Amino acid sequence: MKKSIYNSIIKKTKKLAILIDPDKVDTANISGLIQLANKGKIDFFFVGGSLVAEKPEKIIIHLKKHSKVPVILFPGSLLQFTPSADAILLLSLISGRNPELLIGNHVALAPFLKKSKMQVLPTGYILINTGSTSSVEYISNTVPIPDNKTDIVVATAIAGEMLGLKLIYLEAGSGAQRSVSSELIDEVKQNINIPLIVGGGIKTEQHIKNVCDAGADIIVLGTVAEKELGQINKFSDIIHSYYY
Ligand code: 1GP
16 A cells, blocks of 8 residues: 555544545536635545546546645545546445445455555544435445444454454444544444545534544535535644644
8 A cells, every 4th residue: 555645644643634526516516615625625635426427537637736735535426437546545435234335346446546645544434324325335235333332333443453454444434414423433443443535424623523522533524514514624623633
């Protein structure tokens, strides 16, 4: 694994990643996010989605042209692969039992990744059911772990780390009514030694404080950035006020 983006993740502040769905955001309406990025308010752009009709390439090239913030592909499927991003979250959906999302897609993608200059970030992706069916659940054909099954979530995260994955991602699903609970984040964080990404349904100042206090290292915001861009400046300041 090439180290530089990963090294920046493990540095001593919490990070804000903004999720960009190429179907919802285009080069004409992304200037506000680029301005925030250039003011140091955004640490990473994640680009991708569960079901994306628009190829992510155009938006990635635009982001890279106008800002220095690393662009990380967060692919919902192999169809979203493009070597134009700086890095890729190579997701293993370890909460599920769909072999394509545990190894099949990785085999198909490996020759392309090997040829590309992208940094590969092997990530244990854990889908949590916080009360509603997410797009990821439906599209991935996997069963998310119920959010009251703390022991299963923690064991899954530990297994991911033991398998050599470099990041754990707790995902409630984009637009989730409820984000992953503080208790669950805290339990997982106490049991792993790799960075923890948390996303899905985080949309208020209080949510941000809760997930930061509980131990999230990277906080992913998607829907709130699309709908209430004006809030991101404040949210970023909260996230960046935490030091380990
Ligand atoms: C990324 O799915 C999240 O993990 C983004 O979720 O759109 O609810 O912020 P939101």
